[in-house]
Amino acid sequence: NILILDSEGKRVAVKYYSDEWPTNSAKLAFEKSLFGRTLKSNARTEAEITIFDSNIVIYKFVQDLHFFITGGDDENELLLATVLQGLFDAIALRLRNTIDKREALENLDVIFLCIDEVVDQGYAFTYLSSY
Amino acid sequence: ADYSPFLGIEKGAVLQEARVFNDPQLDPRRCSQVITKLLYLLNQGETFTKVEATEVFFAVTKLFQSKDIGLRRMVYVMIKELSPSADEVIIVTSSLMKDMTSKTDMYRANAIRVLCRITDGTLLTQIERYLKQAIVDKNPVVASAALVSGIHLLQTNPEIVKRWSNEVQEAVQSRAALVQFHALALLHQIRQNDRLAVNKLVSSLTKGSVRSPLAQCLLIRYTSQVIRESANNNQAGDRPFYDFLEGCLRHKAEMVIFEAARAITELNGVTSRELTPAITVLQLFLSSSKPVLRFAAVRTLNKVAMTHPMAVTNCNIDMESLISDQNRSIATLAITTLLKTGNESSVDRLMKQITNFMSDIADEFKIVVVEAIRSLCLKFPLKHRSLMNFLSNILREEGGFEYKKAIVDSIVILIRDIPEAKESGLLHLCEFIEDCEFTYLSTQILHFLGIEGPKTSDPSKYIRYIYNRVHLENATVRAGAVSTLAKFGAMVDTLKPRVFVLLRRCLFDNDDEVRDRATLYLNTLGGDGAVVETGEDVKEFLFGSLDIPLEPSEEAFDINSVPKEVKTQPLAEKKAPGKKPIGLGAPPAGPPSTVDAYEKLLSSIPEFANFGKLFKSSAPVELTEAETEYAVNVVKHIFDGHVVFQYNCTNTIPEQLLENVTVIVDASEAEEFAEVASKPLRSLPYDSPGQTFVAFEKPEGVPAIGKFSNMLRFIVKEVDPSTGEAEDDGVEDEYQLEELEVVAADYMLKVGVSNFRNAWETMDADCERVDEYGLGPRESLAEAVNAVINLLGMQPCEGTEVVPNNSRSHTCLLSGVYIGNVKVLVRLQFGLDGPKDVAMK
Numbered sequence: 001n002i003l004i005l006d007s008e009g010k011r012v013a014v015k016y017y018s019d020e021w022p023t024n025s026a027k028l029a030f031e032k033s034l035f036g037r038t039l040k041s042n043a044r045t046e047a048e049i050t051i052f053d054s055n056i057v058i059y060k061f062v063q064d065l066h067f068f069i070t071g072g073d074d075e076n077e078l079l080l081a082t083v084l085q086g087l088f089d090a091i092a093l094r095l096r097n098t099i100d101k102r103e104a105l106e107n108l109d110v111i112f113l114c115i116d117e118v119v120d121q122g123y124a125f126t127y128l129s130s131y
Numbered sequence: 132a133d134y135s136p137f138l139g140i141e142k143g144a145v146l147q148e149a150r151v152f153n154d155p156q157l158d159p160r161r162c163s164q165v166i167t168k169l170l171y172l173l174n175q176g177e178t179f180t181k182v183e184a185t186e187v188f189f190a191v192t193k194l195f196q197s198k199d200i201g202l203r204r205m206v207y208v209m210i211k212e213l214s215p216s217a218d219e220v221i222i223v224t225s226s227l228m229k230d231m232t233s234k235t236d237m238y239r240a241n242a243i244r245v246l247c248r249i250t251d252g253t254l255l256t257q258i259e260r261y262l263k264q265a266i267v268d269k270n271p272v273v274a275s276a277a278l279v280s281g282i283h284l285l286q287t288n289p290e291i292v293k294r295w296s297n298e299v300q301e302a303v304q305s306r307a308a309l310v311q312f313h314a315l316a317l318l319h320q321i322r323q324n325d326r327l328a329v330n331k332l333v334s335s336l337t338k339g340s341v342r343s344p345l346a347q348c349l350l351i352r353y354t355s356q357v358i359r360e361s362a363n364n365n366q367a368g369d370r371p372f373y374d375f376l377e378g379c380l381r382h383k384a385e386m387v388i389f390e391a392a393r394a395i396t397e398l399n400g401v402t403s404r405e406l407t408p409a410i411t412v413l414q415l416f417l418s419s420s421k422p423v424l425r426f427a428a429v430r431t432l433n434k435v436a437m438t439h440p441m442a443v444t445n446c447n448i449d450m451e452s453l454i455s456d457q458n459r460s461i462a463t464l465a466i467t468t469l470l471k472t473g474n475e476s477s478v479d480r481l482m483k484q485i486t487n488f489m490s491d492i493a494d495e496f497k498i499v500v501v502e503a504i505r506s507l508c509l510k511f512p513l514k515h516r517s518l519m520n521f522l523s524n525i526l527r528e529e530g531g532f533e534y535k536k537a538i539v540d541s542i543v544i545l546i547r548d549i550p551e552a553k554e555s556g557l558l559h560l561c562e563f564i565e566d567c568e569f570t571y572l573s574t575q576i577l578h579f580l581g582i583e584g585p586k587t588s589d590p591s592k593y594i595r596y597i598y599n600r601v602h603l604e605n606a607t608v609r610a611g612a613v614s615t616l617a618k619f620g621a622m623v624d625t626l627k628p629r630v631f632v633l634l635r636r637c638l639f640d641n642d643d644e645v646r647d648r649a650t651l652y653l654n655t656l657g658g659d660g661a662v663v664e665t666g667e668d669v670k671e672f673l674f675g676s677l678d679i680p681l682e683p684s685e686e687a688f689d690i691n692s693v694p695k696e697v698k699t700q701p702l703a704e705k706k707a708p709g710k711k712p713i714g715l716g717a718p719p720a721g722p723p724s725t726v727d728a729y730e731k732l733l734s735s736i737p738e739f740a741n742f743g744k745l746f747k748s749s750a751p752v753e754l755t756e757a758e759t760e761y762a763v764n765v766v767k768h769i770f771d772g773h774v775v776f777q778y779n780c781t782n783t784i785p786e787q788l789l790e791n792v793t794v795i796v797d798a799s800e801a802e803e804f805a806e807v808a809s810k811p812l813r814s815l816p817y818d819s820p821g822q823t824f825v826a827f828e829k830p831e832g833v834p835a836i837g838k839f840s841n842m843l844r845f846i847v848k849e850v851d852p853s854t855g856e857a858e859d860d861g862v863e864d865e866y867q868l869e870e871l872e873v874v875a876a877d878y879m880l881k882v883g884v885s886n887f888r889n890a891w892e893t894m895d896a897d898c899e900r901v902d903e904y905g906l907g908p909r910e911s912l913a914e915a916v917n918a919v920i921n922l923l924g925m926q927p928c929e930g931t932e933v934v935p936n937n938s939r940s941h942t943c944l945l946s947g948v949y950i951g952n953v954k955v956l957v958r959l960q961f962g963l964d965g966p967k968d969v970a971m972k
Contacts, residue, residue, distance in 0.1 A: 051426075078423060
């Protein structure tokens, strides 16, 4: 799953690729949990990682935005980290390196397109690095 | 500031705005904005009604008129979000098909993705030609689009996608890394049921060079699969492809190195020699500056430590420095790994480090550490003092209910399993209840004290702690303390006078239950203070488990009318990871399957006590399939004139508590049987097996057979999993079980004889019967022999149940004792008649 939350844990843009969270309230509960658990850590220089409820979560914070990639607990953590970096780079390029909530919301179409391109229904698709 | 361009956005307004899509002169920028708003709404959880969705969809389709590239991309995303139904899809099909053959690469790629998302089988055959072309398109984005779509379509239209094998094969050779990745994934999916094909695929690619690290990771996974499936590799030489995996440990990309290391650690029956290079690499990751690498490495090493602790000890030093890692997940994993690999001498040092660490981490991590400490203590029982002290210290600190419960459970298990630890453990628990905020834990501990305390060398030291509870706590705990005091009094005669003095003071308590209990105990235990041995009956009455709660009744209460609970034995701690060990509430397991145990069990049930001697108990027969909500198996107990079915039931639903569980048996296909008794199971909570019984009368001495259909009937109450409390009201429900049969073999006891020949000769010639049977086509001679042995239910003698490979004939000797104590000997001769038919005499 790809999740972009703001500095209060509210949704900016999210995409779920699993039926594990069938209702919107389940999703919101998950996001709240996710946000709460990662709030205290400092994921600005390097991507951070944690695990809860059999989900591996890789995350990075930039300005007032929190980026998350989650996967099942048997995933290759480094692979997930690469996807996060890919998404991040794609957005950074399109938003000309100003990544904060305001820019994201003003250009939400760009965000949606990047998300659409980075992962296709759960399969890592395209991103701009040499992979 | 809480600025947002979407402030105050409202679905209805946006839907109105969407009308602008119908304009003959489309303004691409404006339309993009509207689509963005729609997507935002959907993303925030807003839903469209069927009507709204259809309207929006139709409006969006008009946008194909515009040639604006940016808008077209938004249109693609929107269509996928709206997931149109089959009849709506037709509207866009032609537009999308046009795009699919457009010169603009972006159109081709995305049109393919959209079409494949919304298509059905018939449309798919129409566009198949283009998809095949796309797979080998020069532009990698287009190729990838087609390949990924193929992977998804394989779920719904496998026959069609399989026809693209040749193109996909070609794509695997592509120079573009991502295309190679997607092609490999698709090819593997297509071929995955054909073991040989996968093998070939892996062979050819591991020799060649795979460009993309992602593809390399896939290849490693497929290689592992092949290794797993070629099981015969224990003998000489290395496993196939091990060299390839080991080679990947030196790849440029960390992702690949890690995937390979992980794959090696997960090999079946991996040896220390095979593990070494992988562990070396993981050890390097432990000191990386990137948290993701440290985490991945420590998590993998943690798993390895469960099965090969010795292999991981080299990493201990690096792990110890991870205890202070900023990332608490990493730190916890490091600690639990060290707890598994530590040896006796390092335990003390480890405990010191952990003490500082515990205050930093969240409760759920703490529980993991507590359980690891418990395992460690059981491994090194001599260290119980320091480990128990540690547990006691953390018990005193802040913590939630689950956490403290885990600690208490651990202490209880250690007390049970390490006799030397009992005294100190009990004292620790006593100290804990002086300050415990959780009524549940206090009462459980008091109960436990009541069981174990009297058995110690000096029970009197616990009295003070227990009695203090009577003063200081709430009513529930006070009542529990009173019961515990009484138990001490009952079990330890020397303490009786003291206990009575204390109990008498409880007669003035505010609470009814406390006063009632005190009164009861004083009267039954002999309140005159005499040091008299308490009768066994009295003890049983007071402290044994009584089964069914009493119904209000007009008649005078008679203790004998209360059925006693069937006692079963507690489980020992399971060694397998991930199993819940038993704490204070020892859940009963199914009774151990020996005749003696069953006999004891059945004779303790008054209704069955007069059935006579138990002749035979069958093995448990499953009446439910695997993974159902309620798992039930049945054991058939055969007596001379009766048959008792013991149903072992397990409730696998944490949110349910079943009560009054019985089995309704339909014996209409078993005419010789008449139901005489049924013993319900009072309560069946989650994950705690219990038994219910149904008894039938049958003609004495006659091996009656019949079929019985079974229905489980119970009252189900909802349970809140976080508190473990059940609602008061329940609903009656039924659950159909499979049928069970009583067959002739049930009346046959397997009793071997050591010298078959002698036994045969000594039997009277009159008793001998000879017959010939054709068993028809069977799978093999061995299978036929086994089938007959099972049917007859007799004991094979002198190893004659084993049929040598390739034999054309076999003699099997069986012996047994039939009901009525009749000795039976059987000599079977099997012959292969033609290629598959078996004849038997």
